[in-house]
Amino acid sequence: MENRKTIDLKTLKQDKSLNFLYNNSLGRIILKVITLPFVSSVVGAYMNSRLSKGRISKFIKSNNINMEEYEKVPYKSFNEFFTRKIKKEKRPFPTDSSILFSPCDGKLSAYKITRGTVLPVKGSTYTIGQLLNNDKLAKSYEGGYCLVFRLAVDDYHRYCYIDSGEKEENIKIKGRLHTVQPIALNLMPVFIQNSREYTVLHTENFGDIVQIEVGALCVGKIKNHHQRGKFKSGEEKGMFLFGGSTIILLINKDRAVIDEEFFINTQNNLETVVKMGQPVGRKAL
Numbered sequence: 001m002e003n004r005k006t007i008d009l010k011t012l013k014q015d016k017s018l019n020f021l022y023n024n025s026l027g028r029i030i031l032k033v034i035t036l037p038f039v040s041s042v043v044g045a046y047m048n049s050r051l052s053k054g055r056i057s058k059f060i061k062s063n064n065i066n067m068e069e070y071e072k073v074p075y076k077s078f079n080e081f082f083t084r085k086i087k088k089e090k091r092p093f094p095t096d097s098s099i100l101f102s103p104c105d106g107k108l109s110a111y112k113i114t115r116g117t118v119l120p121v122k123g124s125t126y127t128i129g130q131l132l133n134n135d136k137l138a139k140s141y142e143g144g145y146c147l148v149f150r151l152a153v154d155d156y157h158r159y160c161y162i163d164s165g166e167k168e169e170n171i172k173i174k175g176r177l178h179t180v181q182p183i184a185l186n187l188m189p190v191f192i193q194n195s196r197e198y199t200v201l202h203t204e205n206f207g208d209i210v211q212i213e214v215g216a217l218c219v220g221k222i223k224n225h226h227q228r229g230k231f232k233s234g235e236e237k238g239m240f241l242f243g244g245s246t247i248i249l250l251i252n253k254d255r256a257v258i259d260e261e262f263f264i265n266t267q268n269n270l271e272t273v274v275k276m277g278q279p280v281g282r283k284a285l
Helices: 016-023 025-034 037-047 050-062 078-082 128-132 135-139 260-267
Strands: 006-008 099-101 106-112 117-121 124-127 145-151 158-160 165-167 171-173 196-203 207-214 222-224 229-231 236-240 245-251 256-258 270-274 279-283
Touching: 037 050, 037 078, 050 078, 106 260, 124 128, 128 135, 128 207, 145 256, 196 222, 207 236, 256 260, 260 270
Parallel strands: none
Antiparallel strands: 006 270, 099 279, 106 145, 106 270, 117 124, 145 245, 158 236, 165 196, 165 229, 171 196, 196 207, 207 245, 222 236, 256 279
């Protein structure tokens, strides 16, 4: 596997405002209010309005976003810019159907599911049953893999299907909207508190995969395009509106082989930077 860029979570600098909200007693009082979904809905309404256009240029500059990679179109609001489409040639997909690729741009952590438990970050434990609110479905993934893709605000916020197949209905789970930055992940069980949506994908090459989209602070909406029906490998599944977010894949035992480097990096408190369409594993023989 190619030598990939990694992010050391021990040295990752956190935003000053997040430090205040999560590490200060007054900040935590404010946090109880701003993590409510209706607050993110209000922020989302502003981000969908023409009033938000003025934020675009500053956001591009402060996050060093290379706009040459994206389709050149006029943006009527910040959310139109945030959900901008990337040029197809910038995110090519493997032609070999046995390759398992990333559904999105993000920072990847990989875990082997032992007795239903996944460790998204050091110090926080989650059972798959808590993540799905479905113990029966969770049990079928014991011995398999959990891939956690954390998206930052500067990442491409559209995501795709990792294989062809047929999907079930999207299941929505209501909750709060914490940030998915490490400062929050280390303090509370964000992935089982946050609003999220999951889908069971019956794939042609990797068996039944559960894809979970987790909302985050100021992400008032997870926008999936389809309900029950067929899908094609690389087809766009949906998008997140403004904010950082997370996509989680649950893979059954003996259906895929995940590159070992991801597990080693995760054990060393490192996230691995991946792009949509980049290989992360392959079909099990």
